[in-house]
Amino acid sequence: MPSTPRYKLPYISTLIITVITAILLLIFGAQGNNTGYDFSSYKDVNYLVTTVTDGDTLKVSLNGHTETVRLIGVDTPELDSTNPYTVCVAQAAKARLQELAGQQYIALMDDTTQSNRDRYHRLLRYVIDGKAVDVGKQLLLEGLAEEYTYKSDYTDKAEYITAEKTAKLNKTGMWGTELCAAYK
Numbered sequence: 460m461p462s463t464p465r466y467k468l469p470y471i472s473t474l475i476i477t478v479i480t481a482i483l484l485l486i487f488g489a490q491g492n493n494t495g496y497d498f499s500s501y502k503d504v505n506y507l508v509t510t511v512t513d514g515d516t517l518k519v520s521l522n523g524h525t526e527t528v529r530l531i532g533v534d535t536p537e538l539d540s541t542n543p544y545t546v547c548v549a550q551a552a553k554a555r556l557q558e559l560a561g562q563q564y565i566a567l568m569d570d571t572t573q574s575n576r577d578r579y580h581r582l583l584r585y586v587i588d589g590k591a592v593d594v595g596k597q598l599l600l601e602g603l604a605e606e607y608t609y610k611s612d613y614t615d616k617a618e619y620i621t622a623e624k625t626a627k628l629n630k631t632g633m634w635g636t637e638l639c640a641a642y643k
Contacts, residue, residue: 511561513538514552514604515595516581519565529581531570532619533595534607536633547639551632552603559594560586570613577609585615599623600630 509525510518514535535552536545564626568585577583586594596615598604600623606623608616622627627634636643 506565506567508560508563508565511553511557512596514549514556515607517556517560517586519567527579527581528567528584528586529577529579530595530598531573531583531585531613532606532608532615533598533604535598535604539598544639544642548603548633551638552598554600555598555603559588559592559597563589565589565594570615572611572613574610583609595619596622600626600631602626602634602638607623607627 474589485576488530506521508519509516512518512527515530515533516527519528536549538546538549538553540549541545566587567582568587570583570585573583575583588594593615595604599606599619601638604623606616606619613619626632630636632638
């Protein structure tokens with residue numbers, strides 16, 4: 460069996476490393492970006508989150524006044540539930556939304572398939588943080604939210620359903636045994 464000439468070995472090893480790196484970048488993305496969004500392309504990345512109300516609702520400073528924003532495609536447990544486990548998960552979702560977006564400048568993306576506002580008059584938007592992370596999708600991936608469709612399908616629904624299925628498969632957050640274990 461003929462052997463590989465010595466001068467080709469460095470080329471082959473470099474090629475293998477390059478291919479492996481490319482595959483890993485495709486699988487995991489770069490710097491936590493779980494979307495195809497390019498944050499630098501947003502024209503209006505000047506919405507300061509002033510308050511995180513719960514795991515799927517926040518308030519932003521918008522044109523000199525405060526506007527309530529409901530994340531498209533996700534639903535988190537309610538903080539005022541009578542079930543202690545539900546309240547625990549709701550608190551975890553709110554705390555994570557605070558980490559991802561609280562007191563930070565974010566981008567708000569509308570979805571032309573959705574109403575501008577919900578029945579409570581909240582803006583319906585995707586929330587993208589300063590690292591170009593789709594916050595709603597991240598909550599789903601971490602098992603802190605469930606996919607939720609308001610009235611009609613939204614653009615990123617398939618991705619959101621996949622994110623929720625991933626969390627369930629990995630037993631992450633509310634789908635696992637560790638989060639709020641004392642209340643299960």
